[in-house]
Amino acid sequence: MKILIAAIYGINSYSRGIMPDWLQTQIDEFPEADIHYLTCSNSFDLCYFNKEKQPDICYRCKTGVKNSLQLIEGNYQHIKIDDIIKKEHRLLANRLFKEYQGNYFDLVYDNFEVGEASLSTYISITRDRYLTKMDEFPVRELVENALCLYLGIRDYIAKYNFNIVYNFNGRQEYVRAVLKASLAQGIDCWNLERPSLGGNIEFFKNTLPQDIKARWQNVEKNWKDSPLTVNEKEELGREFFDRKRIGEGVNMPSYVATQTEGELPSFIDEKSENIVVFTSSDDEYAALGDHFKNPFFKDQNEGLSYLAELVGKDFKQANLIIRMHPNLQYVNFDYVSYIKKLDQIYPNVHVIGPTSSIHTYALMKIASKVVVFGSTTGMEASLIGKPVILLGKCYYFYQDFVYVPDSKLDIKDLLSARLSSKASQDILKFGYYYLDGGVKAKYYFEDRKGKGIFLKGKRVFFYKFTQRLKAKIIQLIYWAFKIRIA
Structure with missing residues (x-):
């Protein structure tokens, strides 16, 4: 050997x-x-x-x-x-x-x-x-x-x-x-x-850890091979998301620890629908070939512009709230300032900066719909009963607990429709994996x-x-x- x-x-x-x-x-x-x-x-x-x-x-x-x-x-x-x-x-x-x-x-x-x-x-x-x-x-x-x-x-x-x-x-x-x-x-x-x-250590045969399908295979295998009961695994899967929600860095740094629990923007009222977008720091996945190539837009910024124009013109009774990923707070390139400039291009379009103390989970709670480009907040929002629309590639792209449009033209229909949450056990499989997956x-x-x-x-x-x-x-x-x- x-x-x-x-x-x-x-x-x-x-x-x-x-x-x-x-x-x-x-x-x-x-x-x-x-x-x-x-x-x-x-x-x-x-x-x-x-x-x-x-x-x-x-x-x-x-x-x-x-x-x-x-x-x-x-x-x-x-x-x-x-x-x-x-x-x-x-x-x-x-x-x-x-x-x-x-x-x-x-x-x-x-x-x-x-x-x-x-x-x-x-x-x-x-x-x-x-x-x-x-x-x-x-x-x-x-x-x-x-x-x-x-x-x-x-x-x-x-x-x-x-x-x-x-x-x-x-x-x-x-x-x-x-x-x-x-x-x-x-x-x-x-x-x-x-x-x-x-x-714990995870293994990827002849492919990258960023391979979406290979990652899901590991998640599924970890769930199936576990000696725990289904109830025990589901409980641990929920524990992962519960610990993230309180600001604990379970598998990555927590970004909510510096936010004020329960804090919401002053413009929030009970009359308006709130479509909340949680952005990703998508530069992290910009050089991975087709693994994370966005099927709808050139990049996340193009998608945000599309949403701002769409909601600003056609959904005037709704707020579009774009929560920038906190990981962008020290990034000074134009693609970050571009997102900030979307704030108030229409009266109902709002951008919350990466350093804002506005609480991510408070926003999630008041959202009628959540839109993500790959953030794990998509899984969390679906788990608490929110309909989630996914507009980018990510590790849960092929799972059925989010709405993925067939084309860019379907986005308006999804925003218009009365959607229910598609939460499924697959979310808990991810949580269980991220809590204690792989080989000890x-x-x-x-x-x-x-x-x-x-x-x-x-x-x-x-x-x-x-x-x-x-x-x-x-x-x-x-x-x-x-x-x-x-």
Whole structure:
């Protein structure tokens, strides 16, 4: 048995707990296996977690990896990206980029959409959904690194004839390189992720965790394989949404903790119908191919404009209340200010900004209809008895507890109709999965209250005093002289 485990990310990523856990788990299960554990360890100085290429961050990352691996017992081979990228890989990538005349984010090599994967990283780092400032970012370096890694891993897999590859997430450029190199060699690649905080791991075979249908398959399997009764599972599913409602970050940060419970806008009255739109921070899903491609609009902003015009002109007795996602509060690009400018373009169109103390769940309660583009509030609203209209792709797009129009022309009919909630058990299946789905890790644990990521009971990354001191010296030298000594 030959196993390759790619743990490309380290510092500031919860993969620093997940991937060494899986390394130890595979050693336990296959003690005679030939296991290779791949890390970056300062092979690249640019990544999602180090956009400024700071050498002290690289040092702390590679040192944290080294220290964590001291907790691993058994036989395996630790390799670094520098060990597998050869001169010929760099020459090929460099030649390709010299000849390429297009947008780097459009580049595809063999089966590897290296440009799109790098775009995903760029947008995640900058929140620049429409690439207005891409000239200020080392785009070519990011894309070229990813292509070199793809070439190196592809040949490394062929050389050692691995039976299986394990990878983290697979969305962004370096981890997408692992996925695509594995598939190019006909080897199954399992992408690992976390469904929630607490210490569980989920697995996606030969696809991304953002694959809507694959995600639902995991949700269904988790429900069917559970030893609990249906009533117990449903109770836990409701618990997930109940805990979200009170501001607890169960599987992601809570955005309602800073809002004032029960607070509503002053224009709310008992006479008007209230159509409430909960937006998404859709830049997070802008570079995922067809997985999250909106079937009705170019993007969420086009959909919001359509709704504002439609309700403003044809539903004058109703309020259209657009609640901006709180995750947009620090985003200063035009696509965010565009939403704010929709406020009062008609007397009945209102926009509530991302920092407003207006309570999301109070809005949900007074809504006659809820419109979403993919936010989890769609599930929550349906669960409490609200009719929900979904106008974008998301993890519950194919489920029947929301109204999905057949075309853009059907939206007006849905807004006009007397709709009832389509709430179903499938919502609770999602809640149950996000509360305690996936496979319980043996050695990795992530505290639900944000106190840290642990491996074998020890918080990772951990450092000796001398290592912390060295990181500080590296940082100061870089600040003063722009010299890298990591």
